[in-house]
Amino acid sequence: MAKCTIRYWASAKEAAGTAEETVDAATLADALAAACRLHPDDRFRRVLGASSLLVDEHPVGRRPHGEIPVTGETVIEVLPPFAGG
Numbered sequence: 001m002a003k004c005t006i007r008y009w010a011s012a013k014e015a016a017g018t019a020e021e022t023v024d025a026a027t028l029a030d031a032l033a034a035a036c037r038l039h040p041d042d043r044f045r046r047v048l049g050a051s052s053l054l055v056d057e058h059p060v061g062r063r064p065h066g067e068i069p070v071t072g073e074t075v076i077e078v079l080p081p082f083a084g085g
Helices: 011-017 027-038 042-050
Strands: 001-010 019-027 052-055 076-081
Touching: 001 011, 001 027, 011 042, 019 027, 027 042, 027 076
Parallel strands: 001 076
Antiparallel strands: 001 019, 052 076
């Protein structure tokens, strides 16, 4: 396990109550599970579920989160849907 950084944007930042936090994880799935433990409310889970994810500036897309490794240098960005165009 490594300490990786999760950055929250827009409504994800509001739901988490912070712009950034550090969690212990070996995979993206571990990191998201740790974030859900820190923020157990339904609103946070809904926003997270609707968000796009970047890992080190690369879109995750439909790749299984358990297959995406993270390290101490990894930055995960949570990008909820944005209004406008």
